[in-house]
Amino acid sequence: MKHYIIIAALACAASVSAAEPDSVIIFERPDLVIVTENPSGTSIAISGSNDDGHYNYNFDSNSNNATILSNEGGLSLTRRRHPEFDIVVDGFDFGFVGGQAPSALDLEQGKSFELGILHVLGFRYINSHGNYLTFGPGIVWRNRRTTGNTRFTVSDDGIVGYGTYADGVTPRFSRLKVFSLQFPLIWSQKTPLRIFDTRLAFSVGAIANWNAHGSILTSWTDENGDKVKENITDFGLRRFSVDFYASVRVCSFLRIYARYSPYKIFTGSGSVAMKNFSTGISLAL
Secondary structure, three states: OOOEEEEEHHHHHHHOOOOOOOOEEEEEOOOEEEEEEEOOEEEEEEEOOOOOOOEEEEEEOOOOOOEEEEOOOOEEOOOEOOOOEEEEEEEEEEEEEEOOOOHHHOOOHHHOEEEEEEEEEEEEEEOOOOEEEEEOOEEEEEEEEEOOOEEEEEOOOOOEEEEEOOOOOEEEEEEEEEEEEEEEEEEEEEEEEEEOOEEEEEEEEEEEEEEEEEEEEEEEEOOOOOEEEEEEOOOOEOOEEEEEEEEEEEEOOEEEEEEEEEEEOEOOOOOOOOEEEEEEEEEOO
16 A cells, blocks of 8 residues: 655644645655754654655745655755756766777777766756756767777878788777767656666667767887877868767666767868777666
8 A cells, every 4th residue: 555645834834924825745755754852943854755765845934945856877966845857977988999990990998998088067857757868068088999900091181091010010999089078868657667766767868979080099019019009180080070979877877878870080081980989888876
């Protein structure tokens, strides 16, 4: 049988103006209820509910305002009476990078990864139907690496290709690094299903990227046994791209995500055709 707790503001009428209407808040199957009475008044603290295990309610008869905190994933920076709008830091991402690339380039996905924060400062709107919309800037850093006999090459006019090392040298690695400012718009929906006592939720959206910096670093050992590095930052990197994003929240602090971009990484008709695809995990405070 479902159990309900009803808190009526009428109980504290002495501390509230007679012009203000009574309010009723209903909690379905809360996890914990603490009622504290002392000479200064009464306070009530409620944690968790059937719809949101991270829901908290605090009421103090000495105060005209109740405080409701609700964590939908991410670090909440606001305290609000109605859970409709929030500011969050969310999505500490770690993933492996793959995608379209010539097989001869021999990029190694196990050594190619991305690190990022989906929302460095996110703005979230939450409605009463269990879904929410989050937008705001973030950052991502991607590294693609090969340790085989093939390396990235850059021509004098900035065209990116690939080729072999010079004769007599021992290859070490060749890698492409891109740092991007990202601007995600993510829609999320809760489901009735539960995993690890958390309602399963999925998210989809689009991420606009400003690819602010890129570099190609190649290293080898020459005939004398000396390590040599060649770093190039002036090449045809696409400055603006869009990723499509999807994730599933499997517990209160962990999501599994995937993101794909239909845009080529390099510009120029002669550059090697490469596109982004990554999968990984995302941590939320």
